[in-house]
Amino acid sequence: MRLLTVATCNLNQWAMDFDNNLQNIKESISRAKAAGATIRLGPELEITGYGCEDHFLELDTVTHAWECLKDILSGDWTEDILCSIGMPVIQGSVRYNCQVFCMNRKILMIRPKMSLANDGNYRELRWFSAWKHKDQLVNFQLPNNISEALSQKSVPFGYGYIQFLDTAVAAEICEELFTPDAPHIELALSGVEVFMNASGSHHQLRKLDLRLDLIKSSTIICGGVYMYSNHQGCDGGRLYFDGCSCVAVNGDVVAQGSQFSLKDVEVLAAQIDLDAVASYRGSVSSFGEQASYKSRVLSVTVPYKLCQPFNLQTLPSSLIKIRFHSPEEEIAFGPSCWLWDYLRRSGASGFLLPLSGGADSSAVAAIVGCMCQLVIKEIKNGDEQVKADAIRIGQYTNGEFPTDSREFAKRIFYTVYMGTENSSEATRSRAKVLANEIGSWHLDVPIDSVISALLSLFQTLTGKRPRYKVDGGSNTENLGLQNIQARVRMVLAFMLASLMPWVQNKSGFFLVLGSSNVDEGLRGYLTKYDCSSADINPIGSISKQDLRAFLRWAAVNLEYSSLADVEAAPPTAELEPIRSDYSQLDEVDMGMTYEELSVYGRLRKIFRCGPVSMFQNLCYRWSGRLSPSDVAAKVKYFFKYYSINRHKMTVLTPSYHAESYSPDDNRFDLRQFLYNSRWPYQFRKIDDLVRAVEGSQIASAEFGRQENGEIASENGSGLGVPAAGSGNPKAGL
Template identity: 75%
Template sequence: MRLLKVATCNLNQWAMDFDCNLNNIKDSISRAKRAGAVIRLGPELEITGYGCEDHFLELDTVTHAWDCLKQILAGDWTDGILCSFGMPVIRESERYNCQVLCMNRKIIMIRPKIWLANDGNYRELRWFTAWKQKYQLVDFQLPPHVAEALSQKTVPFGYGFIQFLDTAVAAEVCEELFTPVPPHAELALNGVEVFMNASGSHHQLRKLDLRMRAFIGATNTRGGVYMYSNQQGCDGGRLYYDGCCSVVVNGDVVAQGSQFSLKDVEVAVAQVDLDAVASLRGSISSFQEQASCKTAVSYVTAPYKLCKPFHLEEPISCPLKIKYHVPEEEIAFGPACWLWDYLRRSGASGFLLPLSGGADSSSVAAIIGCMCQLVVKEIENGDEQVKTDAIRIGQYTDGQFPTESKEFAKRVFYTVYMGTENSSEATRTRAKKLADEVGSWHLDVRIDSVISALLTLFQTLTGKRPRYKLDGGSNAENLGLQNIQARIRMVLAFMFASLMPWVHGKSGFYLVLGSSNVDEALRGYLTKVIDSLYGSAMDLFFWLNSAINLLLMFFIYFKYDCSSADINPIGSISKTDLRAFLRWAAVHLGYPSLTEVEAAPPTAELEPMRSDYTQLDEVDMGMTYEELSVYGRLRKIFRCGPVSMFKNLCFKWGSKLTPSEIAEKVKFFFKYYSINRHKMTVLTPSYHAESYSPDDNRFDLRQFLYNTRWPYQFRKIDELVNELNGTKVPLAESAENKPGILSDQVGGMGVAAAGAGNPNVGL
């Protein structure tokens, strides 16, 4: 038997914080060595942090990375252990995303990434070059100060593997695993038995299964030990890297780290038998045949043995049942861990949430409650870093620290109910109940006097006082009155966040949390719109094509309401998923009032209530949340324009709706999507959790100025409707037998189908 002990890591790195990252790396090496591991794998770009983005274009970033690596190699960290470190490297005039493989205080080889992640949230081609000399290893000249410190001038650079005396080891970096022809396929044929995948993979709802199946598939028919390391936590942006470091042997998972955790360092260790790899490969005829005519891959020889002979001191790691979280748990733990990192690294003293008693803001309150529960649990488990951060943020003195989640929430979480004459007693009561259950410092504020003062000012200036439509006012008056309430809440939220710590004798400031969901962002249901004025401004703009009218358009088309905040933990989570989360959290987080919240119909409560009228969100939007989820997935995930969306929905909804009805729905959606697109340019930074997020910043790169009439596309839809009405095509035919038509993963009219979506989108 050739016994090999390996260690892989979850590290909570922080982009551009080299001290933090270096300490975590050293800690992980120490833990791996104490466990007896001879291979240690860390995350992609772990020295700099993965999310440096345009900082990668600065020479300082690369120089600092070399300084950190030199510090590691100058000590005894790599003595007797192969370590793979992720960092940017400049060779000649090109910048590469590299794994630097080191052992015994020397660099054995540098492996540049050959396939870069360049879609969705990833823009690696903006900062790095892919290594294109695939079957070539070249000499790389180390920076002079590094060469002097290591007494090593050059190192092999390129695509290849390391041949030890008793096994072969190779790197496969993140995205490369998910390519049509991944490197591990030919590396396995060249005798590589251990694959090290350093990754920077973000959390997305229902995504982990795709990742785990890729690890299993990589070794199931080829054999091998597949090591996977990942970042875990918020490294400075919208993404939460969800860890789940793993070791897979011949298709069986034998070690798995946590997916959500407050720990800065987590190391998963496994002892494997490499003879089991050789035995599997030798028993597969097709593997033998393909290996006999393989394309040779370059390698570097290393005069070391990694394996131990047969012994009974420690057992071989056995297959494990993979740990998956249900989506409701993912919504609880992912944003909670992201918020904790944001809180402890931003210098803030806590969070403030405008709590309306509705589903969205109540979901955010429950997530903060979950965060407080996780903090207390980790302190009980002996995590000194979490304890230190909690004492500082909660401003504990005299040796005190959090021992109860509600008490900790009282120190770091304010909730504010800002009611008006249009608010109901039901929402006020729900907000108060939930605040008591979570433990927040709750304020109940009436803001009618502030609104009245603004209306009086307006009346003084214009001689007119706007009225609600129910009281005889126009659409413009009705919408204006609603927007005043929303924007006053935004102003008051930021005022309370900056001044309430002062009121209570605390230092620091609080971050304002947003609570708009992904479906509302897609529809632009953040403030109300003045359709006639916006249409007129658009007509004028296209006619005159002048900057003045462009400014007029933005002036008329309001934004910056109470959806504006510092960060938003649910900004890319669907309404359907949030309602399921509320039901789950009522039981599993111990907040029973959430059951009442989930059962209540969504309403903005910005218009007066009458015996025969109650304002409802879905009525205001002109579409249901379930429909919005379907539109969102078709638009983003399946890249449908208006015409393609119409065709697909004819197959999905044809048994319930006529082509004309479907056409009107598609036109209505695209009209309001394009009208509201500019709001995405200033959308509050949100936790990324759903692959149809319309976030303009990096994920959904589309223009924000549209011809909202979509004349060509809508005309094509009308032509198709006429054809379908004339030919009587059966629209309810199964989509599964039609090439190019979406299957049930898109969702139909029902809540379950639209909300569940495709469980395996994104990488």
């Protein structure tokens, strides 16, 4: 029996923070060695942090990475343990994303990434080139300072594997696992038994099962040990890397790390019987047949053993049940961990949230409350880093530290209800009750006097005073009055965030949280530079439907029972006067439901549908419920307002990325913001399709009636199409 102990890890790295990253790497190696591991795998680009982006174009970034690697190799960190460490490397004037294999103070091999992630949130081709020479291992000359420190002049560079005396090991870097021609197949046929995947994979709702399915299937087909390591945390951008490092053997997961955690370092060890891999492969005759004639991948020979002999103290790790979080748990824990990283690294003293008592802002408040609960939990579990950060942010003195989430929230979380004459007592009450449940420092601030002052100024300048539509005003007046309220709230929120700590004799400043959801962003159902303008937004890429499910979950599991009432209330902006015969409702204002918006968003982004193909898809999806004319009217209405409001996405508050149809213009959804909102060519094609489809339906119906002896009415061919979106426009459209 060949027993091999391997260790993989989740690391909370921070882009360009080399001290922090180096410390985490060393800590992970120490823990791996303490667990008896002879292989340690870290995440992709772990020395620099994955999210450096254009900093990768700076020579300093590569130089500092080499300096950190020299620090690791100059000590005893790599003694008797194979360490795979991710960093950028320049070879022949070309920059590569690499895994550097190190052992016993030497570099054994440098493996450049061959398939780069270059879609969605990823732009690796902007900073790196892919290694295309699969049949080459070139001689890489180490930088002079590295060469002198290690007494090593060169190292093999390229695609290949490392052949030890008792096993063969190879890298498969992140995106390569997701490609149709993944390297692990031919590596397995060449005799590689251990695959090491260093990854930088972000969290997205309902995504983890795809990742784990690929990891399991990679060794179901050809056997072997698959190690997976990932970043975990916010490394400086919109993404939250969700960890979940794991080890799979012959298609079974034998170790799995956490997906959401406040820990900076998490190391996962597993004991593997490599003879079980050999037996698994030997039982599949087709594997042997293909391996017998397949061209072998190049290798680097290392005269060293990684396995330990048979002993009763080391037992192979058993199959475990994979842990998946529900979407509601993902919404609770992912943004909470992201917010904590952002808070502790930004130098801020807390968060301020305009809390309206509606679903979106209440969801954000609940996520901050969940963050406070997680902090207290980790402190009780003995995490000294979380404790130190909490003491600093909460400004505790005299040896005190947080022990209660509500008390901690009172120190680091302001909620502000900014009511007007249009606000209801119901929303005011819901905001107050929820704030009390979470423990936030809550302010109830009437803003009518500020609005009145602005309107008086306007009247002095123009001689006119606008009126709401329900009071006889025009659409223009109605829209302007709503926008004034919304933008006053933004100004007040930032003023309070900067000055309230000073008022309470605290140092620092508070970050303003936004609370617009992904569907509102897609439709543009928000006022530009209103409360949607904030420092960061934890729900900006989460759908209204998912948020409602989260509120129901949080009412029970986070023990914020008032969220049940929040979820049950109809969504309303409360920017127009409430009358006995009129109440402003979001879905009426938008002219579409939130459920429809989710459908439009997925078709537009995920399935890459333009107006015509979206119309065709929805004709099938909504067949029997809506006529082609109805579908056409809805599709046109959506694209009209999507294009009119697209400019708002250029100033969208940086949002936690959680949904694959996010309309974030800055990083994810790269489309123009100036459109011909009439879409003349596309809408004309839709009209042609409607006439063709409905014409054939009418002809078929008339033929059927004639066959049955009925007389077709000459006036019976018209189809009534209700006007889509006849409600009032939302402020800022």
